[in-house]
Amino acid sequence: MGDAVTGAGGTPPSVVFGPVPSRRLGRSMGINNIPSKHCSYSCVYCQVGRTTNMSVTRRVFYDPDSILRELTEKLDEVRAGGDAVDYVTVVPDGEPTLDINLGRLLDGINSTGVPSAVISNSSLITYPDVREELMRSSWVSLKADGVRTEVWKAVDRPHGALRLENILEGIMEFSRDHSGRLVTETMLVEGMNTGTRDLEALADFLAKVGPATVYLSVPSRPPAEPGIGPPSTETLNRAYQILASRLENVEYLTGYEGEDFSRSGELVAGLLSILAVHPMRESAVLRYLSDVKDPEAKLGELVRDGLVGREVHLGEVYYLLRPPASSDGSGG
Numbered sequence: 001m002g003d004a005v006t007g008a009g010g011t012p013p014s015v016v017f018g019p020v021p022s023r024r025l026g027r028s029m030g031i032n033n034i035p036s037k038h039c040s041y042s043c044v045y046c047q048v049g050r051t052t053n054m055s056v057t058r059r060v061f062y063d064p065d066s067i068l069r070e071l072t073e074k075l076d077e078v079r080a081g082g083d084a085v086d087y088v089t090v091v092p093d094g095e096p097t098l099d100i101n102l103g104r105l106l107d108g109i110n111s112t113g114v115p116s117a118v119i120s121n122s123s124l125i126t127y128p129d130v131r132e133e134l135m136r137s138s139w140v141s142l143k144a145d146g147v148r149t150e151v152w153k154a155v156d157r158p159h160g161a162l163r164l165e166n167i168l169e170g171i172m173e174f175s176r177d178h179s180g181r182l183v184t185e186t187m188l189v190e191g192m193n194t195g196t197r198d199l200e201a202l203a204d205f206l207a208k209v210g211p212a213t214v215y216l217s218v219p220s221r222p223p224a225e226p227g228i229g230p231p232s233t234e235t236l237n238r239a240y241q242i243l244a245s246r247l248e249n250v251e252y253l254t255g256y257e258g259e260d261f262s263r264s265g266e267l268v269a270g271l272l273s274i275l276a277v278h279p280m281r282e283s284a285v286l287r288y289l290s291d292v293k294d295p296e297a298k299l300g301e302l303v304r305d306g307l308v309g310r311e312v313h314l315g316e317v318y319y320l321l322r323p324p325a326s327s328d329g330s331g332g
């Protein structure tokens, strides 16, 4: 979507999509509630390119009643086809809280009987009205790419009016008041927010927030800037271990496409699915593979084939999926 289709409160183009399978949300119907690239950030890894409409001012984009009519029609179609929708997720190619009608939209979604979810970059969580509106959603994902100003500025390239310390405070405040499921998402960008001290500081902050799950993702191609790619398996493993040492539920949002590996059998496919979510200790991997004839040989084969990475962290050997694929959410 571009500016040509932007109508201040007018009839939107088709902004309801899906349902699509989401690892976090099951079958999710998506709502792209603002035109492309209206955002308060211009993240180096953004899958929809550089931000062309940088703003921190909430405003009207589309008429929420039109969006809700389209949603109701699509939900009816899906249900008539015998399909189910687990969540309706507000996940535009920009920052959803810029939409001044977000609260009305969420009320409308909730009234369909399907719970609402929002994937936000957290930047406007400093506004009381944004916090109040997000409170209406039973599942909220907040971005946390770094807790040091230099890191945040380098990775997220925020609007000049934003202050990281206020955003972190806003996240804390929201986490205290929100009664639904709050998760966070951190995009790991090699060499930018993957230093050990930065990850430890992030882990300390998130431990205070107490998200239900801390999701880690990696840039998928093509990102907004050239040269931004997935971190090495060493970095992925180290990041996981640092965060998991302070937080209970840490998961990678890296994808795993099973069909390439189906010939290797269900057991191996199952192992790769787990390794896509988090690294496993060697002993756990061998236990998992204990039904194959020679677990150690099979593991060695997976490493040689380049499917699995082997990393040592604090004297312990871990395995994780390699290379990571894409995150399941680009917006926010």
Ligand code: SF4
Binding pocket: 039, 040, 041, 042, 043, 045, 046, 047, 048, 051, 092, 093, 094, 095, 121, 330, 331, 332
């Ligand atoms: S990744 Fe999300 S927050 Fe970052 S620029 Fe893209 S749309 Fe905005």
